[in-house]
Amino acid sequence: MSGRHVWEVVVPDEDGREYVYQVDTHPLMRERTVALQMWVWHCRDGGDANPTKVRARLLEVEAA
Numbered sequence: 048m049s050g051r052h053v054w055e056v057v058v059p060d061e062d063g064r065e066y067v068y069q070v071d072t073h074p075l076m077r078e079r080t081v082a083l084q085m086w087v088w089h090c091r092d093g094g095d096a097n098p099t100k101v102r103a104r105l106l107e108v109e110a111a
Contacts, residue, residue, distance in 0.1 A: 050074050053107040056085040061095040069106070078103045 051071045058066045068085050082103040089096055 050108065050110045052076065052105060053109075054078075054081045054103050055106050056082055056101065056103045058086060058089045058094065058096050059100050060089070061097070066094065074108075078105070 052074055054070050054072060054076075056068045056070060058068070060066060066089060068089075070081065070085065072081055082101040083098060085103070086096055086098045086101045
């Protein structure tokens with residue numbers, strides 16, 4: 048299986064702002080996995096967010 052999925056991930060931070068990321072992933076990645084991975088990256092960069100409030104939405108699917 049090849050191709051890509053493009054996700055939009057919204058991370059509501061404890062500072063009151065929402066951070067929006069777009070990421071390309073492997074087609075086997077699921078919505079919650081993508082959301083939690085972006086939460087980890089966000090927190091490693093100094094963010095402080097609740098993982099249960101992170102949302103991911105599939106924007107685009109491209110076949111190879």
